[in-house]
Amino acid sequence: MKSFLSLFERSSRATESTAPILFTNTLTSQKEVFSPYKAGIATLYSCGPTVYSRAQIGNLRAYIFSDIVARVLLQAGYHVRRVINITDVGHLVSDADEGEDKMSVGATREGKTAAEIADTYTRLFIEDLSALSVDTKSIRFPRATDYIPEQIALIELLEKGGHTYRTSDGIYFDTSTFQGYGAFAHGAHATTRESALADIGRRITNNKEKRSPADFALWRFSSQGSSRLQEWQSPWGRGFPGWHVECSAMSRALLGQPIDIHTGGIDHIPVHHTNEIAQSEAAYHTPLARYWLHQAFLTVDGTKVSKSLGNDLYLSDITEKGFHPLSLRYFFLQAHYSSSISFTWDAISASNEALHRLWKLADATRVLAKDRRTPSAQSRRLIALLRDNLNTAQALAKLWDIVKDDELSPSKVWDAIMLADEVLGLELVSDSRGTSEILPEDVVSMAKERDTARQNQDFASADQLRIHIENRGYRVDDGPSGTVVTRVGH
Numbered sequence: 001m002k003s004f005l006s007l008f009e010r011s012s013r014a015t016e017s018t019a020p021i022l023f024t025n026t027l028t029s030q031k032e033v034f035s036p037y038k039a040g041i042a043t044l045y046s047c048g049p050t051v052y053s054r055a056q057i058g059n060l061r062a063y064i065f066s067d068i069v070a071r072v073l074l075q076a077g078y079h080v081r082r083v084i085n086i087t088d089v090g091h092l093v094s095d096a097d098e099g100e101d102k103m104s105v106g107a108t109r110e111g112k113t114a115a116e117i118a119d120t121y122t123r124l125f126i127e128d129l130s131a132l133s134v135d136t137k138s139i140r141f142p143r144a145t146d147y148i149p150e151q152i153a154l155i156e157l158l159e160k161g162g163h164t165y166r167t168s169d170g171i172y173f174d175t176s177t178f179q180g181y182g183a184f185a186h187g188a189h190a191t192t193r194e195s196a197l198a199d200i201g202r203r204i205t206n207n208k209e210k211r212s213p214a215d216f217a218l219w220r221f222s223s224q225g226s227s228r229l230q231e232w233q234s235p236w237g238r239g240f241p242g243w244h245v246e247c248s249a250m251s252r253a254l255l256g257q258p259i260d261i262h263t264g265g266i267d268h269i270p271v272h273h274t275n276e277i278a279q280s281e282a283a284y285h286t287p288l289a290r291y292w293l294h295q296a297f298l299t300v301d302g303t304k305v306s307k308s309l310g311n312d313l314y315l316s317d318i319t320e321k322g323f324h325p326l327s328l329r330y331f332f333l334q335a336h337y338s339s340s341i342s343f344t345w346d347a348i349s350a351s352n353e354a355l356h357r358l359w360k361l362a363d364a365t366r367v368l369a370k371d372r373r374t375p376s377a378q379s380r381r382l383i384a385l386l387r388d389n390l391n392t393a394q395a396l397a398k399l400w401d402i403v404k405d406d407e408l409s410p411s412k413v414w415d416a417i418m419l420a421d422e423v424l425g426l427e428l429v430s431d432s433r434g435t436s437e438i439l440p441e442d443v444v445s446m447a448k449e450r451d452t453a454r455q456n457q458d459f460a461s462a463d464q465l466r467i468h469i470e471n472r473g474y475r476v477d478d479g480p481s482g483t484v485v486t487r488v489g490h
């Protein structure tokens with residue numbers, strides 16, 4: 001009841017927007033109006049991290065992006081049911097489904113069990129997300145190892161449907177049995193369906209028993225005579241699930257099928273998501289998801305962020321240099337999610353500075369507006385930009401125009417700031433930042449008197465008022481919308 005009330009209270013005060021929510025759907029390569037399967041509810045599944053090491057800032061871009069998707073929907077009044085899975089088994093080092101399991105690599109590296117490694121890096125991942133203003137309490141983070149029976153059930157169904165075959169090392173999905181395999185990648189990347197299929201056919205594989213290089217493991221057997229760190233009994237013998245299976249099984253178990261929105265990085269289009277679609281749709285004869293959204297990559301010095309290249313960076317590297325964690329969020333929001341973005345320390349420093357300036361202006365506006373909000377065409381435009389395929393870059397630029405606009409009343413500026421913050425999540429309105437405070441009434445009225453004096457070119461009175469305010473322990477600055485008062489020491 002509380003959440004309905006707060007939603008009602010929020011929308012009754014704020015600018016109402018009728019702009020439709022538009023997403024560019026990888027499935028169709030078209031910008032489409034969002035329309036959920038169930039009225040008022042949006043289900044959102046984001047492929048999560050493999051928790052064998054700390055999430056680098058490129059990974060974090062994926063979850064800031066899906067957070068913006070969730071916030072746009074929340075702001076529009078949807079109830080959002082959200083899942084980010086935790087991959088703690090089955091993700092092999094090579095994309096061709098070969099090599100060691102990444103969790104075993106992590107466990108050997110640190111001399112710990114796979115479960116300990118998973119615990120540590122899941123906790124650090126969720127801590128990073130919280131520091132980046134992602135509301136982690138509203139997200140479910142299921143672990144693949146907690147959904148082994150669901151994964152086995154899915155493979156059994158695929159087996160019954162004639163979509164699998166057995167080799168000496170596992171049970172494989174036979175991609176030739178799924179009509180339209182690879183069509184997904186065709187929409188996003190390739191110029192023709194033939195070239196998409198040719199790309200998939202060129203996948204490198206050392207496994208001579210696979211009928212096609214595109215076929216992928218659903219279940220891998222433990223090697224004869226040796227036991228693995230992570231293995232389970234199954235109808236096919238001891239072993240562990242293939243990586244792609246977990247997303248098909250967990251999204252269905254937790255959100256149903258079809259879900260509304262599935263997100264991930266563009267690297268997932270040709271293999272991971274193509275395979276998720278094949279499994280889920282072959283097993284249940286219904287789409288896996290209606291809207292597929294993919295974010296582009298973060299690069300450092302023009303190359304992909306990767307441990308092996310030694311250019312991997314973590315949120316802690318940013319905060320250790322004294323930058324606020326949200327400066328990374330601000331940095332990402334300056335670009336459209338579908339464009340790749342290049343990390344530089346100068347860019348983070350500039351984002352940090354811009355964010356602090358925005359906070360100052362937001363605090364000052366709040367004082368002048370006395371927390372009053374007046375809807376405006378400017379606020380509506382800002383929300384329309386965010387609903388138009390998550391145009392955070394233009395929305396941020398628009399927000400700066402609004403806060404610098406002398407013609408707009410403080411209550412209109414405040415309305416825009418509050419609305420922007422619901423979606424951008426930059427803590428523009430947060431009291432927890434500790435920089436905004438409710439000023440004493442006499443200080444507020446002196447600030448207003450000073451604005452009037454300045455408007456009337458009565459600079460002697462304005463100076464007098466400045467001294468009075470300063471004597472009460474506050475600092476006085478001239479902001480774009482008038483006097484800005486902050487307590488000395490903040």
Ligand code: AMP
Nearest residue numbers: 049050058059061062264265297298305
């Ligand atoms: P992984 O743990 O490799 O499965 O990656 C988790 C998420 O991070 C996926 O959605 C990837 O697409 C995404 N990702 C990994 N590296 C980057 C990067 N450099 N830039 C943007 N997204 C990335």
Ligand code: ZN
Nearest residue numbers: 047048247272
């Ligand atoms: Zn996935």
